[in-house]
Amino acid sequence: MQIKTLIVGLMVLTFANPAYAWNFGDKWTKTDTAYQLSYLAITTVDWAQTRWMTRQDWKWDGNNYKEMNPLFLDNKPHTDATWLIPAGMILHTVVALALPPEAKICGFKLNPRRIWQVIFIGGEIGAVVNNATAGVKIEF
Helix, strand or coil: CCCHHHHHHHHHHHHHCCCCCCCCCCCCCCCHHHHHHHHHHHHHHHHHHHHHHHHCCECCCEEECCCCCCHHHCCCCCCHHHHHHHCCCCCCHHHHHCCCCCCEECCCEEHHHHHHHHCCCHHHHHHHHHHHHHHCCCCC
16 A cells, blocks of 8 residues: 555656646657557556456466456456557547656656656566466456
């Protein structure tokens, strides 16, 4: 629970600074596109894995598994995985476009857009690897 609180606190400090000049898609670069496409690609793999898990009723290999995504903590049905994950992918892209490419926070020059993208790319890589280790298949 403490790590989640720390992450939320850092995100609030990073992204909720009222001094930002918010311009949608401001200074969007090819690098921004590459990071966002990386996020979308790895999330698509996670989505396919989640859909497979829901079809197995969260049980395979004689074990009962639990989803770690907060949207699926109660092991929601297949229909929820069908629309919740793509909706999250769209929302993530909208937020990435809305975030500024640079900001000064507590005296440090940071890139809130890149921080946003990297945090989620890392989380999705962890989820996909964890799922694969548990024997989850990639299947739509």
